[in-house]
Amino acid sequence: MTDRVAKIRIDFLVAETFERLFGTTAFMEAVDKAIPDVERQERRALKALAEAENWDFGDFDVERQILDEKFGHWIPTLAAYSLIILLNSAVETELNAFAERVGDMRGSNFRVHDINGRGIERAALYLKRVATLPIMEDPAWTHLHNLQKLRNVIVHSGGRWTGPAKERDRLLAAYPGDLRFPDGNGTRREMWISMHLCRAFAQQTEEFFKRMFKMAGLPENGVQIVP
16 A cells, blocks of 8 residues: 655745745844944944044034934834835735635636725725625734825825824824824924834734635645645
8 A cells, every 4th residue: 555645735825925024024124233233334434534534523513413314314214114115015915916816716707906996905895795704804904004004105295194183193092102293393294113113014914914814714824735
């Protein structure tokens, strides 16, 4: 009697989703680690140049303040913005692909683009209609919706809040200490997002897709053992 050898089947949708999220998280950690290293290098270089050329304190202080602005505001702000955009893109792309897969599994000729709507809401409405999957009831859904809102603020208005004050205050209450909007009295007009919040969004996204794949009967880690 010949023993049957189990086969490994890769679900490329699941694997791609987590590979993309892993890549985004790895990029996040690399950026977060690199910023202080680069700042130290630039401050040492500035000090060495000032000493070599015998600058007076006023000239040195002007350049030091430029570095303060660069590393205290702009680089961390734009790094967080890029991560929010990457995460939202991953959510939208993979959620649409997941919705199409579920539609195929249900034998539906109806496609995601046939649904009126935009962003992640359209995929959610499709899944509810085609497969009665209540993904909007998932505990991570509010966070994914907030992620999309922050992405829209970045992309459509350069990080400046232009929406209702009530919605802005809701977001601030949801992420105290990790999200800030200028009060309008200073020169800052861009919102600030902490790296901690970017990590939290990444974790919520990963857990969300794990639950969605399990709900649809797909292998949670992308690998399935077939007898």
